[in-house]
Amino acid sequence: MLITTNAIVLSKLRFRDNDLIIKCYTQEKGVVSFLLRGVLKGKKGSSKIAYFQLLSQLQLVLTYKSGRSLQSIKETKLNYLYSSLHTNVLKSSIVMFLSEVLSNTLQEEEQNETLYSYLEHTLLWLDAQSEFANFHLLFLLKLTKYLGFYPDTSNIDAAYFNLYEGKFEMKSSNKYTISGENLILLKQLLGTTFDALPSIKINAKQRQSFLSMILLYFELHLGSFKTPKSLQVFNQVFS
Known part of the structure; x- marks a missing residue:
């Protein structure tokens, strides 16, 4: 048909x-x-x-x-x-990286209007921006909402986040529990929007550390997820 x-x-x-x-x-x-x-x-x-x-x-x-x-x-x-997504070197690196992540995570033949709308509008937002160094971090974090493992924020003031359980905890319970800079940034990103993203200032080392953490989060919750082949090149571009 x-x-x-x-x-x-x-x-x-x-x-x-x-x-x-x-x-x-x-x-x-x-x-x-x-x-x-x-x-x-x-x-x-x-x-x-x-x-x-x-x-x-x-x-x-x-x-x-x-x-x-x-x-x-x-x-x-x-x-x-697009006005810049395929012509701006930094944006095209984001495109290459995120397309690999999406190809890896989106597998099923079923309609999901809300997920499609999310992808459509965030890509248009990126195309229009001049400040976007942290875009991929918030994009991946918010993507987990549509994939079924968005962090449980009910105890967000706790001192640790358990990647395996997807929730904040008062004490470290396993090797997948995070604290420190990654925890601070996670809380910041959970409380922000794409339009407010430029106000979050982090350096290249912090950005790479958080990206490694969120890719591990994907791996723990999606059995078939593999680390993107483009990750090394992507990190070099944004270092």
Whole structure:
């Protein structure tokens, strides 16, 4: 059947000589993968590839067949033309890193309107900003709300946070309990919005430490999660 849906590009993979496999998070069907035949051949194909940059926001008309692992796209158009997300070096590094995280964490073929809206609006926010060094930290933290393991803030004044349990505690109970700078920053980020994010000032070392912590948090709560391959390059860019 034909379905028209908004979609965000999560990954692209070369297949055979001239084909691409594109994975998208769609508004109507959740995660869907597509086979684009012949797009790496000739100028006509290269114009199609331009649509499928990582985290691009598209409108797709697709021929959807339930149970098929690779669907086919009938029509593609841009929903938004980013002004800086793919041209600013720092922002494109964030895009590469977050697309890998999202491709890793979003697996299921099911509709989730609130998650789609979150991705759509936060990417547009990032595209419009000139101060965004901590964007990925708040993005990942708030993403846990849609993935089902957002920190329990009912005891937020406690001196420790248990990554394994996802809650604040009065004492250290296991090796996954954090305190110190990471705890302070966690509490700050839990109490802020994207618009207020520039007011949180941390250095590169603190940023990397907190990122390592939140990726461990993902790993503890998502059995299939793997540390992104782009992490090392990403940290170098933001050091």
